[in-house]
Amino acid sequence: MTQPGEGSQEAPAGQQAAGAGREAAGNQRAVASQAARDAPEAAAARQLRVWRGDKAGGALTDYTVGAGEGEVVLDVLHRLQATQANDLAIRWNCKAGKCGSCSAEINGRPKLLCMTRLSSLPEGPITITPLRTFPVIRDLVTDVSANYDWALHVPSVAPPDGLEPGEYRMAQADIDRSQEFRKCIECWLCQDVCHVIRDHEQHKPAYAGPRYFIRHAELDMHPLDTGDRRGALRDQQGLGLCNITKCCTEVCPAGIKITDNAIIPMKERSADQRYDPLGRVLRSWRHRDGRPPCQQP
Ligand code: SF4
Ligand code: SF4
Numbered sequence: 669m670t671q672p673g674e675g676s677q678e679a680p681a682g683q684q685a686a687g688a689g690r691e692a693a694g695n696q697r698a699v700a701s702q703a704a705r706d707a708p709e710a711a712a713a714r715q716l717r718v719w720r721g722d723k724a725g726g727a728l729t730d731y732t733v734g735a736g737e738g739e740v741v742l743d744v745l746h747r748l749q750a751t752q753a754n755d756l757a758i759r760w761n762c763k764a765g766k767c768g769s770c771s772a773e774i775n776g777r778p779k780l781l782c783m784t785r786l787s788s789l790p791e792g793p794i795t796i797t798p799l800r801t802f803p804v805i806r807d808l809v810t811d812v813s814a815n816y817d818w819a820l821h822v823p824s825v826a827p828p829d830g831l832e833p834g835e836y837r838m839a840q841a842d843i844d845r846s847q848e849f850r851k852c853i854e855c856w857l858c859q860d861v862c863h864v865i866r867d868h869e870q871h872k873p874a875y876a877g878p879r880y881f882i883r884h885a886e887l888d889m890h891p892l893d894t895g896d897r898r899g900a901l902r903d904q905q906g907l908g909l910c911n912i913t914k915c916c917t918e919v920c921p922a923g924i925k926i927t928d929n930a931i932i933p934m935k936e937r938s939a940d941q942r943y944d945p946l947g948r949v950l951r952s953w954r955h956r957d958g959r960p961p962c963q964q965p
């Protein structure tokens with residue numbers, strides 16, 4: 669016997685048929701798309717030239733891999749890994765342009781593998797190589813730890829004496845001003861492309877690079893920071909070596925205007941501090957506690 673409520677759990681025959689049809693169509697689409705993923709002989713096959721090797725050396729290796737509509741370079745590299753080169757080393761995490769880990773060079777240009785659509789690249793073989801500025805670990809994976817070492821050289825925020833955590837107050841406008849620099853995903857593409865590091869081995873230990881110039885700029889704009897970063901930037905972190913080519917800005921996937929909004933203003937402030945004759949006279953007037961004569965006791 670049918671109990672109350674049992675009938676309502678069963679869809680009418682028409683709806684069941686429609687649901688079954690949708691499910692079948694969905695399964696067909698899934699099978700078709702899986703087939704497209706797995707078939708290197710698919711109509712849209714792409715030629716890849718992938719650097720394979722380790723710190724002892726390596727070479728470009730040619731592959732032909734199937735490619736689906738709308739796919740990015742990381743998709744075809746995953747297919748290559750799954751079907752032809754199981755030991756290919758690639759670093760990636762989010763596949764959404766947010767973690768910064770899939771950086772490499774595509775046709776010689778520093779890019780995120782997960783954000784570079786195949787359709788944006790010219791016809792013909794796609795060359796994929798590791799970041800040239802950093803030592804290779806294996807295949808497309810490089811050792812980017814030098815960047816984390818540089819992070820240790822950036823002094824943190826120095827709030828005014830006597831102000832305890834919890835007592836900090838800042839205007840929203842001041843927070844907004846440096847928000848652009850906080851979008852950095854630490855992909856190191858800017859560090860990779862910067863010729864000061866890329867082409868001059870001797871500068872590597874003494875040049876913070878664009879990623880850390882924006883970190884300094886961000887802290888310099890902090891309304892509670894009492895530190896003066898200009899001297900260290902100029903004398904220890906190599907700001908003067910940057911010749912404003914803007915290559916770093918061009919490759920930044922976060923769209924940060926590294927050169928215009930961080931490096932150039934920092935250079936101007938550093939130069940003012942050292943060379944501005946009027947500023948030098950004014951500074952010599954100042955009392956040792958930093959206050960100008962009109963505010964001295
Ligand atoms: S603008 Fe400066 S930091 Fe940026 S890539 Fe050029 S030299 Fe390097
Ligand atoms: S500034 Fe841009 S290019 Fe440089 S590490 Fe950050 S997100 Fe990457």
Ligand code: FES
Nearest residue numbers: 762763768770782
């Ligand atoms: S995988 Fe995270 S940015 Fe590409």
